[in-house]
Amino acid sequence: MSAFAAVIRKDLRLELRGGQSILALLAMSMLVLVVLVFALDAARIRSADTAAGALWVAMVFSGIVGATRALGAERENGAIRGLLLSPLDPATLYAAKLAAAFIFMAVAEAGAVILMVLFFNLEFNASLVRLAPVLMLGALGFSALATLLSAATGHTRAGDMILPVLAVPMFTPALIAGVKASTAALSGASLGSMSDWLKIMIAFDVLFITAGYLLFEHVVGED
Amino acid sequence: MDTATRDYLTPDPLPSVSQTRGKGNNRGSWFGFATLALMIAALFMIFDYVPTEIDEGIVQRIFYFHVPCAWVAFAAFGLVAVAGMLYLWLGDQIWDDLGYAGAETGMIFCTLMLVSGSLWARPIWGVWWTWDSRLTTTFILWLMYCGYLMIRASADDTPQIARFAAVVGIVAALDVPIVIVSVRLWRTIHPAVLVTKQGGHGLQDPRMIATLLVSLAAMTALWGWLLMIRFAQLRTRTRLNTVAMQIEFAHAAAGDQRPIG
Amino acid sequence: MSAPVVETHALAKTYRLAPVLREVNIRLMAGRGAFIIGGNGAGKSTLLRILAGLEAPSDGRAIVFGNDTRKLGPRYRRRIGMMAHQSFLYPNLTARENLEFYAELYSIADPVAAASLWLERVGLAGSADARVRDLSRGMEQRLSAARAMLADPTLLLLDEPFAALDAEGVSLVASLIHSAIERGASILATAHSVPELDGLEFEVFELSHGRLMPYAPKEEVRRGGRFRSILGR
Numbered sequence: 064m065s066a067f068a069a070v071i072r073k074d075l076r077l078e079l080r081g082g083q084s085i086l087a088l089l090a091m092s093m094l095v096l097v098v099l100v101f102a103l104d105a106a107r108i109r110s111a112d113t114a115a116g117a118l119w120v121a122m123v124f125s126g127i128v129g130a131t132r133a134l135g136a137e138r139e140n141g142a143i144r145g146l147l148l149s150p151l152d153p154a155t156l157y158a159a160k161l162a163a164a165f166i167f168m169a170v171a172e173a174g175a176v177i178l179m180v181l182f183f184n185l186e187f188n189a190s191l192v193r194l195a196p197v198l199m200l201g202a203l204g205f206s207a208l209a210t211l212l213s214a215a216t217g218h219t220r221a222g223d224m225i226l227p228v229l230a231v232p233m234f235t236p237a238l239i240a241g242v243k244a245s246t247a248a249l250s251g252a253s254l255g256s257m258s259d260w261l262k263i264m265i266a267f268d269v270l271f272i273t274a275g276y277l278l279f280e281h282v283v284g285e286d
Numbered sequence: 287m288d289t290a291t292r293d294y295l296t297p298d299p300l301p302s303v304s305q306t307r308g309k310g311n312n313r314g315s316w317f318g319f320a321t322l323a324l325m326i327a328a329l330f331m332i333f334d335y336v337p338t339e340i341d342e343g344i345v346q347r348i349f350y351f352h353v354p355c356a357w358v359a360f361a362a363f364g365l366v367a368v369a370g371m372l373y374l375w376l377g378d379q380i381w382d383d384l385g386y387a388g389a390e391t392g393m394i395f396c397t398l399m400l401v402s403g404s405l406w407a408r409p410i411w412g413v414w415w416t417w418d419s420r421l422t423t424t425f426i427l428w429l430m431y432c433g434y435l436m437i438r439a440s441a442d443d444t445p446q447i448a449r450f451a452a453v454v455g456i457v458a459a460l461d462v463p464i465v466i467v468s469v470r471l472w473r474t475i476h477p478a479v480l481v482t483k484q485g486g487h488g489l490q491d492p493r494m495i496a497t498l499l500v501s502l503a504a505m506t507a508l509w510g511w512l513l514m515i516r517f518a519q520l521r522t523r524t525r526l527n528t529v530a531m532q533i534e535f536a537h538a539a540a541g542d543q544r545p546i547g
Numbered sequence: 548m549s550a551p552v553v554e555t556h557a558l559a560k561t562y563r564l565a566p567v568l569r570e571v572n573i574r575l576m577a578g579r580g581a582f583i584i585g586g587n588g589a590g591k592s593t594l595l596r597i598l599a600g601l602e603a604p605s606d607g608r609a610i611v612f613g614n615d616t617r618k619l620g621p622r623y624r625r626r627i628g629m630m631a632h633q634s635f636l637y638p639n640l641t642a643r644e645n646l647e648f649y650a651e652l653y654s655i656a657d658p659v660a661a662a663s664l665w666l667e668r669v670g671l672a673g674s675a676d677a678r679v680r681d682l683s684r685g686m687e688q689r690l691s692a693a694r695a696m697l698a699d700p701t702l703l704l705l706d707e708p709f710a711a712l713d714a715e716g717v718s719l720v721a722s723l724i725h726s727a728i729e730r731g732a733s734i735l736a737t738a739h740s741v742p743e744l745d746g747l748e749f750e751v752f753e754l755s756h757g758r759l760m761p762y763a764p765k766e767e768v769r770r771g772g773r774f775r776s777i778l779g780r
Contacts, residue, residue, distance in 0.1 A: 069651035073637070073644075080639045080678075140679075145635030145694070148599055149652040150621035211457070215450035220440040228436055229454060232429035233461050236468035243472070263468050270464065274457050281374050281449045284601065442563060445603075534566050535559060535606060 066151045070159035078167065084129055088171030091125035093178055100182050114183035115245035119238060121175050122201065126168060127230060130209035131216075131223045133164060138217070143283070153280035157210060161275065164206040172198050185249065193248040197257075200264040201241040207271035208233055215282035237267045317514060321507040328497075328504035336497040348406040350497055354505035355399035356424060360462070362392025362509065363427060366434065367459030370452030382448040383520035385455055386438060391512045393431045395505070399424055419470045426465050430458040550613055552577050552702055552733040553598060557607035559757075560593055567593050569757035570607070577701070580724070580734035584741060584762055585754035591737035592632065594754065595704045598735065599629050611702065625653055628700030630708050634691040638680035642671055642690050645679060646697060653698035665693040670719060684711040692720050696727065703727055705736040717742075 078084055099117040100106065137143035146156060176194065180187055208230055216226045244260040254261070332350045339346035369385030372378075403421050404414055415421070437451050553575040560568040567590040575581060585591045596602045597609050600619040609616040612623045619627075629635075636645045643662050650658030666672045669689040679687060688711050695703065703724070709717050721742075724734055734749075741751055741762070751762040 066652050066654070069648055073640070073648050076644070077637060077639055082639070139638055140636050141631065141633030142635050142637055144601055144631070144633070145649070146652070147601060148624060148627065148629055148635075149649070150625045150654065151652055152621060211453070215446075215453070218444075218446055218450065219437055225433065225436055225440065228429070229433040232426045232433065233458060235426050236461070236464040239468045239472050259471060263464065263471070267461075267464055270460055271457070274460060278374075278453045278456065282453050284446075444563075531561060531605065534561065535569070 074163035092121040092175040095121040109184040111249035157279035168202040211275040324504035359396035366455040370455040387517040559606035628695035
């Protein structure tokens, strides 16, 4: 357990020392939102649909960028080998990496939500409180998926194209459910009314966290 | 620490030429002829035997291609996942070869399903593509096939890549049920003529059911035949690699001092 | 007659059909040390990585602490310490933070104290709070040695441990190796050429064309050079 905490603490510390993961996530989110404002001419409308959709587009693309950089810190000086060599078991390493990725994504999403409210003519009200759990479930699922996939994408020649090609279709159920639930939340609906969508997101998260936990050992490392 | 050498075990003897002919090839040809027969039967039934459907007219006959392709695409994906699990568990290259062959052949049928779906949608609904639940799900499946094949195509065939592909195959297959549920909840405008979960279907005439079943058998046979061929190719490639390594080790045992690389 | 700490049987490794290691047979007993000499690309690093369980052999077996290296459990990995070309250190963390992190990974009881102790031992107490990226190559190498040894491993796999070290650093690492052997650890180290180490009894082997054989530099013997080697056996 303490090794798990040590890895998370190490990643958080590295981030505070100029890791720039959260910064990259936020920057990408903002850029995507800006592009969408112009692409959808959002200036003249006030719509929960559009805002929720834009937010999730920003989340997916910034998440991909973030994941591509994620294992970079471990590649410097071969630190990943130091981890694999140690008594730390790969499943625990996965859990720790997942937790760190989730924290970064959650922080960046908070920033993205603020931008969304500003750019898409919404209000800072209680609907954001109902939005929060939806976004957390989404970030958790995406982090689980991306942590598992990005561990191995470094070995392929396709480089950074392969992560989005894999991640986007696999993330679709959470994306569909997330946008629907987010729209409902922003429109003032209760969490109970979107329970179907939430159940899908929870199932998605459980599936990918479990799969990642069990399968990470097969993809991490170099042979 | 000592470095005593030991007797090196002789590598597996290569099969003689006469052994490579015969069995495998004969089995393949038999299966190929059976597939051909089934396909001819299916084509006859689709274009001549089965009555024209009332609502959609002649175009509806695409249904008898479209649905079996879908079945094969999903079944192939299941095979990729199972082969992946066996590969990770047992480590034998044969499972990796099977998974790869399954993905390549399954991709063909997934693409055919999308194309036939599009050809069907155009006359019926007036658009080239529609995001109804079944087409959407298949498209996502198609994208996952693309990702799997991209992994394979983009790197050399190391055990590492094979493991990555296996993991992706497993996770994607586990994801498919969630995709189906979420997409179905999201949208449904597919005509009720297809077999639905309740078990009912819009196929009024028993000849339609028969045609569908024969077409299903034909498509599955076609897939099986392509799978066998591709699988055999990959097995041969694996064996060649093994033999090359064994030659290398035999040189080593004979005291070969050739430099590395 | 106890079991060897490290054993390999006809170990071989090929990368994409190009052989790197051919038929390597090793038996290393507890408390013994050996140096493996070889040029660049000779396969020394590959051999150590296989023994550490980081890579799998293409053929043959590697057995460490009685277990196949492909299935080394955490209990055994705790007893291995490794130094490589890469330091396995995080450039943006300080020397102290790196050691504390590894101490926690290896379940050492008091990681803070252990980190301080080892910083002293490798002469980096003054740079304890400097980031690794700001350390010189030699200092990073010393820190890497501390990282490798802080869990008191019984098997040390050292890939060119004296690279980038000045004379003081070399004698420091040599004395650490010496203490480790006195504690009963086994050492397998590699180098480009035979290191000049007083007070260390090592067997020297050469990895050439992927094969491991006793090191027999006839010129040095004739010149009466200062190295210890047990030829033949």
